[in-house]
Amino acid sequence: MKAIQIIDQGIVQLIDLPLPQLERGQVLLRVHYVGFCGSDLNTFKGLNPLALMPVIPGHEIGAVIADVGADVPSNFIPGMSVTVNPYTNCGQCAACENGRPYACEFNQTLGVQRNGAMATYIAVPWEKIIGDAAISVRDFALVEPMSVGFHAVSRAAVTDSDRVLVFGCGMIGLGAIIRAVRRGATVIAVDVSDEKLRLAQKLGAQYTINSITENLEERISAITDRRGADVVIEAVGRSETYTASISAVAFTGRVVYIGYAKEKIPFDTQFFVKKELDIRGSRNATPADFKAVITYLKTGDCPIDDFITAVIPPEEAQSALEHWSKNPGDVFRILVQF
Known part of the structure; x- marks a missing residue:
């Protein structure tokens, strides 16, 4: 399967990876859209001190469930359009114990401290899946940044x-x-x-x-x-x-x-x-914030097309990031379509 990888400052390559193997409690997602965000741009520019390098970027996700592993609740059905809560938490640090796991000291966000979603398929724990039949797979890619x-x-x-x-x-x-x-x-x-x-x-x-x-x-x-x-x-x-x-x-x-x-x-x-x-x-977002964004999008009041500067294939990731780097005022969101 295709994946985008930032291998060094200013250098992106398209790589081929094996399909993820589903583990117990995981959902396999067929990725359709992933947004390039400011943290991805900073990783590309060598300005993101949190980023794993090399890294597959991407945590603003619009995907469809392709398969489910063992012990996944029955309401997760292949064909559902979803997004992903891209953060992790340890359950033991001060933030987690204080009921704020989204600010976990040891958080690893997809595409930053660990490989992200700019690939044809990803496997994630079912607890991180967020779905709603009223939201299109493309629009789901805008939910996470708005939630922040x-x-x-x-x-x-x-x-x-x-x-x-x-x-x-x-x-x-x-x-x-x-x-x-x-x-x-x-x-x-x-x-x-x-x-x-x-x-x-x-x-x-x-x-x-x-x-x-x-x-x-x-x-x-x-x-x-x-x-x-x-x-x-x-x-x-x-x-x-x-x-x-x-x-x-x-x-x-x-x-x-x-x-x-x-x-x-x-x-x-x-x-x-x-x-x-x-x-x-203010760091990341809570499940309630994700829900509030989805509720807003369902009103139909959001001019979503105005948010999307470009939709590009993976092969254009290098040139898109170069353009954004040189023209930061011209870009709202670049979506990569797999």
Whole structure:
């Protein structure tokens, strides 16, 4: 079977692998679509310190059940369209014992710390399968990244009285915007791409700011009556947006970081104290977040076609990642179709 492998910085190859052997409790999936995400791009660029190398990328999955192993519940039926919860947990670390296994200290995400789903077939434990007859196999490939954004909004405890500012309108940031809008919050979207900002507005963001062409501080001040945002969600992972989040948030506000910064960042920590901020990390997503995204997609309100920049065959993975690397503002999601 075909598989895509990132073998070194800037180098992708198409390899041939034997079909996975089903073990007890596993489900064999025929992969149809897998999304390239920001972590895959960073692995390709040599900027992902968590990544196994070489690695088969991919954890944003749209697949169909091909076969089931022994001891798999009878509701998992060949032909079902599904996605996969791509995280692992040890059951014994502090996060697991505190009921937050998605943030397990020893988590191994598909396509990052272990080989992922960019192959014709994969075998996964049945407990990781998420299905719904109302979602197409293609659209299932968008569920995981949106779930990460949904989770950040839950971490921020967003309510309908909050002004929520989201830095970054990629797939994860858009997920955060959707969830905050659905909770009734007033949403401010910030990006450097007018195209992405137009999509954020289409999804319900009441205000948009292009931080290249507009004065970020002045616009936030005007929108929030000089108070700052009650909640800031950072979905970029750059030093500029990390520090701008502290400036943009209101006194006693909440800051949630999703993006992985690639370098050490100096903070003026006096504002942590002066503003008495709640500063939180947000990692991965819970089963409830996956369910919430699926519920949203079933409303029919999501302009899904606008999220998909390109659908490519595996043979074009190298050129697609090269293009994304050189033109980050032009890409929402690239789906690889097997």
